[in-house]
Amino acid sequence: MKSHKHIALLASLLGTLAVAPAGRGLAAQSEARSSFEFASGLPAYDQAYQKARQVIAADVKDGKFLAGQNWAQVWTRDTSYSVELACALLHPDVSKTTLLGLTQSVAGIGECWFQDKCGHFAGWPNLTDAIVGASGAWALYLTTGDQDLVRPIYERTLRSLKRAERDAYDPQTGLFRGCASFMESNSGYPGKYAMKGDMIARTCALSTCLLYYRGYVVAAEAGALLGEDVRPLREKAARLKEAINTRLWLPEKGYYAYFLDETGALNPRMEGLGEAFAILTGVADAKRARQILRSTPTTDWGFPCLWPQFEEWRDYNRDFAHYYHNGMIWPFVQGYWAWAASELGDSQVFGRELDAAVKLSEKNDTFMELYRPEDGKPDGSPRQLWSASGFLSMVYHGLFGMAFEADDVRFAPVVPARFQELTLSNVQYRDAQLHIVVKGAGTRVRQFKLDGKAQRKPFFQASNKGPHEIEILMR
Numbered sequence: 001m002k003s004h005k006h007i008a009l010l011a012s013l014l015g016t017l018a019v020a021p022a023g024r025g026l027a028a029q030s031e032a033r034s035s036f037e038f039a040s041g042l043p044a045y046d047q048a049y050q051k052a053r054q055v056i057a058a059d060v061k062d063g064k065f066l067a068g069q070n071w072a073q074v075w076t077r078d079t080s081y082s083v084e085l086a087c088a089l090l091h092p093d094v095s096k097t098t099l100l101g102l103t104q105s106v107a108g109i110g111e112c113w114f115q116d117k118c119g120h121f122a123g124w125p126n127l128t129d130a131i132v133g134a135s136g137a138w139a140l141y142l143t144t145g146d147q148d149l150v151r152p153i154y155e156r157t158l159r160s161l162k163r164a165e166r167d168a169y170d171p172q173t174g175l176f177r178g179c180a181s182f183m184e185s186n187s188g189y190p191g192k193y194a195m196k197g198d199m200i201a202r203t204c205a206l207s208t209c210l211l212y213y214r215g216y217v218v219a220a221e222a223g224a225l226l227g228e229d230v231r232p233l234r235e236k237a238a239r240l241k242e243a244i245n246t247r248l249w250l251p252e253k254g255y256y257a258y259f260l261d262e263t264g265a266l267n268p269r270m271e272g273l274g275e276a277f278a279i280l281t282g283v284a285d286a287k288r289a290r291q292i293l294r295s296t297p298t299t300d301w302g303f304p305c306l307w308p309q310f311e312e313w314r315d316y317n318r319d320f321a322h323y324y325h326n327g328m329i330w331p332f333v334q335g336y337w338a339w340a341a342s343e344l345g346d347s348q349v350f351g352r353e354l355d356a357a358v359k360l361s362e363k364n365d366t367f368m369e370l371y372r373p374e375d376g377k378p379d380g381s382p383r384q385l386w387s388a389s390g391f392l393s394m395v396y397h398g399l400f401g402m403a404f405e406a407d408d409v410r411f412a413p414v415v416p417a418r419f420q421e422l423t424l425s426n427v428q429y430r431d432a433q434l435h436i437v438v439k440g441a442g443t444r445v446r447q448f449k450l451d452g453k454a455q456r457k458p459f460f461q462a463s464n465k466g467p468h469e470i471e472i473l474m475r
């Protein structure tokens with residue numbers, strides 16, 4: 001939950017952001033309205049898709065992304081996750097303008113990714129989400145190929161890592177300290193931590209450590225493009241990966257622990273975002289990744305942010321913050337979990353999460369911030385940017401299996417049996433316009449055709465320009 005202090009700070013920040021030329025921004029928004037049309041043959045899924053598009057369009061103001069109706073400000077993590085999930089493809093200009101403005105000057109370090117602020121725990125825990133801008137910015141680069149992004153990504157991420165190494169690194173465990181990503185209310189932790197930010201700052205959370213791992217990888221990839229010596233970054237990434245697997249893996253559970261507490265004890269709950277990140281970053285090897293998919297608990301209404309819930313925070317009659325992060329279903333976490341399942345070709349887990357997201361979308365006329373796990377009741381802010389992005393990710397990365405790389409986009413659809421034909425029309429990918437049709441169900445590509453000609457591999461080269469037809473036959 002966001003603080004008034006942060007709102008004032010970001011109001012000032014918004015006034016200093018570089019904005020794309022007005023004509024270009026309006027044209028891009030007009031173009032977006034007529035592009036990326038999705039048809040599945042199933043009205044509920046098509047309606048959810050349209051609703052998600054409308055939510056994101058309504059969260060664009062002055063060429064930048066706002067977090068939602070009740071959080072009408074720019075947020076680093078909301079933006080970064082939304083860009084990575086869907087908005088890099090859907091709104092590249094808005095993504096760039098928003099992300100490039102999210103910086104702050106840190107004494108002794110220089111310009112870093114902006115650290116979101118919050119008023120919980122009687123003070124903000126140690127550098128939580130301070131590196132998250134790297135993930136969104138790198139996803140934007142891979143999607144757009146925009147070379148102007150590489151230098152800022154490298155320099156900001158490198159300085160942000162130095163800040164974290166100075167202020168949050170724990171040499172005894174090899175992990176980074178701080179609250180789990182976005183889980184900054186009392187309800188996201190056991191009661192003993194309530195309003196004790198200093199205690200939370202001494203814990204090491206799964207998602208936060210994985211964000212820093214991702215930061216090292218992003219800095220190394222960007223630095224390599226610039227001709228920098230990135231061996232130290234790769235070495236640090238490898239050491240952090242080993243520490244996560246050594247310190248946080250729970251073999252008896254088949255997934256990673258939520259966090260290592262200030263005494264060195266593991267909290268054995270699962271953390272939804274962290275489990276998904278472990279798979280998507282490759283920190284979990286193939287065997288562990290499949291264990292996570294099989295073993296991680298979920299709910300009938302979708303994948304929760306943590307589980308099991310803390311008993312002390314289950315009273316819905318108290319104030320909203322009392323249960324805000326206590327096993328609630330956050331659609332953007334669902335999106336990452338579904339993406340992880342599709343990366344492993346697991347149509348059962350992916351299909352279950354897709355169905356759950358559609359059912360939640362039918363609860364009202366928007367995508368909400370969160371939903372309750374017992375009955376799917378909507379809660380929090382309406383028109384939530386990353387919630388809509390989470391659903392669109394299930395379409396783009398799951399059903400159509402798009403994986404963006406520096407020189408191409410790879411297709412590996414995961415199509416549950418209920419679908420017979422999927423269409424995504426007028427997809428704006430770099431200098432090309434794609435009409436994509438996926439026929440049949442399954443997780444294996446039987447044939448990939450580009451402009452009517454069968455291709456050896458399911459790739460579309462980024463150098464292609466103009467309109468193209470892609471047809472994918474599944475089995």
